[in-house]
Amino acid sequence: xxxxxxxxxxxxxxxxxxxIKTLTSHIMETGFRRTAAGDLIPRNIITSFSCRYNGNEIxxxxxxxxxxxxxxxxxxxxxxxxxxFEFEWTGDNGFSTTASASIMVE
Amino acid sequence: MKSSRAIALALTxxxxxxxxxxxxxxxxxxxxxxxxxxxxxxxDDDTSNPGMLFVLxxxxxxxxxxxxxxxxxxxxxxxxxxxxxGVAARYPAFDKALGRPVTLEQRINxxxxxxxxxxALAYESRDLLALSxxxxxxxxxxxxxxxxxxxxxxxxxxxRALFMQREGxxxxxxxxxxxxxxxKKLAGSPVTQAQPTGYPEYRLEWQTLGxxxxxxxxxxxxxxxxxxxxxxxxxxxxxxxxxxxxxxxxVETPAVRP
Numbered sequence: 001x002x003x004x005x006x007x008x009x010x011x012x013x014x015x016x017x018x019x020i021k022t023l024t025s026h027i028m029e030t031g032f033r034r035t036a037a038g039d040l041i042p043r044n045i046i047t048s049f050s051c052r053y054n055g056n057e058i059x060x061x062x063x064x065x066x067x068x069x070x071x072x073x074x075x076x077x078x079x080x081x082x083x084x085f086e087f088e089w090t091g092d093n094g095f096s097t098t099a100s101a102s103i104m105v106e
Numbered sequence: 107m108k109s110s111r112a113i114a115l116a117l118t119x120x121x122x123x124x125x126x127x128x129x130x131x132x133x134x135x136x137x138x139x140x141x142x143x144x145x146x147x148x149x150d151d152d153t154s155n156p157g158m159l160f161v162l163x164x165x166x167x168x169x170x171x172x173x174x175x176x177x178x179x180x181x182x183x184x185x186x187x188x189x190x191x192g193v194a195a196r197y198p199a200f201d202k203a204l205g206r207p208v209t210l211e212q213r214i215n216x217x218x219x220x221x222x223x224x225x226a227l228a229y230e231s232r233d234l235l236a237l238s239x240x241x242x243x244x245x246x247x248x249x250x251x252x253x254x255x256x257x258x259x260x261x262x263x264x265x266r267a268l269f270m271q272r273e274g275x276x277x278x279x280x281x282x283x284x285x286x287x288x289x290k291k292l293a294g295s296p297v298t299q300a301q302p303t304g305y306p307e308y309r310l311e312w313q314t315l316g317x318x319x320x321x322x323x324x325x326x327x328x329x330x331x332x333x334x335x336x337x338x339x340x341x342x343x344x345x346x347x348x349x350x351x352x353x354x355x356x357v358e359t360p361a362v363r364p
Contacts, residue, residue: 003162007153021151025159028313069313070156 002026006087008101012079020051020059021074024089024097030065046091049073054083063091079105128285129299136303136355137363140289140296145310149362157239157308157360160232160315164240167233173224179237182221186244194242195250195357198346200257207261207346210238211317212337229336235315239306242359250303250357253350265347268340274331280344295364301352302345304361315360318345 007021024046031043043065051059059075087099138146152158168186171178183189198207201216208216214237215226227234253262269280283292284300291297305318312320319341323333334340 003159005153005158005162007151021153023154023156023159025156025163068310070159072154072156 002089002095002097004087004089004097004099006085006099006101008085008103010102011104011106014079014081014105016079017076018079018103019074019076020085021072022049022051022087022099023070023072024099025070026089026091026095028063028065028067028069028071032065042092044092044095046071046089046095048088048090050088051075052086052088053077054081079103081105128281129288131354134301134352134355135299136301136352136358136361137298138304138358138361140298141364145362145364149358155308155360155362157306157315157362160236160239160306160308161243161360163232164236164238164243167237168240173218173222175221175223177222179217186240190241190244192245192248192251194238194359195245195248196252196254198252198258198342198349200255200261202257206339207258207342209319209337209342209345210241211319212342214238214241230317230320235306235317238317239315239360242306242357245357246359248357249354250349250352252346253353258346258350261343262347262350265343265345265350268344269347274326274329276329278329280325300348301355302348303352303355304358304363306359307361307363309363311364318348 003025005023007019009018012018026046027044028046029041029044031041031045033041035041045065045067046063049061049063049071050057058077061073063071082103082105085101085103087101088096089098090096138149141149148154148156165186168179171181180186194210197210197213199213200206201208201213211229211234214234218224219226227237252258272279272282280300283297288297288299302318302321305321306315307321308315309321317336319336322341322344323336326333
């Protein structure tokens with residue numbers, strides 16, 4: 001299960017600066033820890049996050065082992081037109097999850 | 107880290123000359139009241155509260171058919187938003203068949219093994235935390251009513267005795283910090299009143315959701331005593347006492363704590 005929580009304002013005026021907040025569930029295992037028996041726990045993190053606004057990429061971030069579990073990312077963009085934000089997280093062991101949210105721009 | 111905290115705590119306590127005793131109802135504060143504005147902001151917004159990820163997972167599990175009976179929680183209980191309202195606010199509750207109190211986690215596992223005929227979930231497993239968070243979230247904002255059942259009285263008393271009992275190499279009781287020394291600092295962090303209003307809660311230190319029993323076990327280990335196993339009668343009694351001590355305070359599940 002990979003749940004996500006997205007917070008995009010449902011409505012905005014054209015030209016408004018809007019904040020987008022995202023949260024996704026992931027353990028973000030660093031790859032530096034060991035078990036009680038001394039074996040290395042393999043790295044298991046999200047490596048990339050991206051956001052597209054009506055198909056155009058407007059935000060991208062690379063993630064590294066120092067990022068905490070269940071990463072929270074917030075960023076700003078300008079409301080240009082009504083449409084859809086699409087979010088994608090990819091990571092180790094073929095991890096991939098997506099989410100989307102709509103906005104009405106007046 | 108743990109031991110330096112414990113030493114600092116011991117020093118604080120030795121310098122305390124008089125013991126204040128129990129906290130009057132009007133002066134009770136949940137851990138929320140001890141947090142900084144940044145941590146409060148994480149809890150206040152459901153789209154930034156990572157505990158809500160578990161609540162979402164719990165909703166999925168609620169509707170999932172499983173076990174030999176092939177039933178989902180929702181097949182008997184319907185919509186949790188209706189049927190589970192106020193349920194977590196009265197747990198741990200007395201189980202007549204067992205003749206002892208059971209925690210919300212134990213109740214979920216009893217339902218699984220008896221009604222759904224599915225294997226019990228391990229303590230602190232993601233699924234058990236998700237289900238208990240989903241159920242407890244339905245009581246958010248409602249006052250805690252644990253301990254109203256007269257059958258619980260001897261168990262509340264047992265929990266209270268444990269709360270007052272010094273133990274471990276540091277020879278500390280829960281009350282020494284949480285009744286007598288709250289608002290003081292322990293290694294830079296505030297000592298709270300131990301009001302269990304938001305369990306299971308998301309601790310930033312844990313980077314995950316955890317139960318009250320996990321919290322109790324880490325406190326017990328902190329005073330260098332032997333922590334009882336998850337589900338042990340001592341932990342259930344302590345949980346019951348703490349919830350009845352917070353009687354009337356509002357449920358916050360899923361709370362966020364540092």
